[in-house]
Amino acid sequence: MALEWVVLGYAAGAEAIMVLLLTIPGLDGLRKGLSAVTRNLLKPFMSVVPFCLFLLMDIYWKYETRPSCEGESCTPTEHLRHQKSIMKSQRNALLIGVALVFYWLLYSVTHLVVKIEQLNQRVERLKNKE
Numbered sequence: 371m372a373l374e375w376v377v378l379g380y381a382a383g384a385e386a387i388m389v390l391l392l393t394i395p396g397l398d399g400l401r402k403g404l405s406a407v408t409r410n411l412l413k414p415f416m417s418v419v420p421f422c423l424f425l426l427m428d429i430y431w432k433y434e435t436r437p438s439c440e441g442e443s444c445t446p447t448e449h450l451r452h453q454k455s456i457m458k459s460q461r462n463a464l465l466i467g468v469a470l471v472f473y474w475l476l477y478s479v480t481h482l483v484v485k486i487e488q489l490n491q492r493v494e495r496l497k498n499k500e
Contacts, residue, residue, distance in 0.1 A: 385472035
């Protein structure tokens with residue numbers, strides 16, 4: 371199960387790096403090529419969304435089937451294992467949220483960068499016409 375979370379973490383990291391590179395001022399030369407690469411990667415990165423939903427259902431299923439450990443009915447070791455399981459579920463839910471937010475940000479920023487490029491090309495054409 372840990373491999374799924376590693377893959378999701380790397381995907382979220384790649385999305386964050388691309389958003390950062392697209393929004394850093396002063397990289398105008400790289401931005402054109404980077405926006406083309408990002409546009410081509412948006413469709414494969416769309417697979418993050420159903421993958422996150424699958425992992426969210428997995429967390430929910432584990433939450434529902436987890437044995438309860440309340441009161442004096444369990445040993446300190448079982449209580450620690452229960453607490454650790456809850457912490458891991460919360461961490462994984464946070465990772466899912468971050469991956470989805472970064473995908474949305476990447477999509478929005480890429481759309482805006484493409485729109486800005488088109489407007490700049492239109493301005494250049496109008497300048498050349500006059």
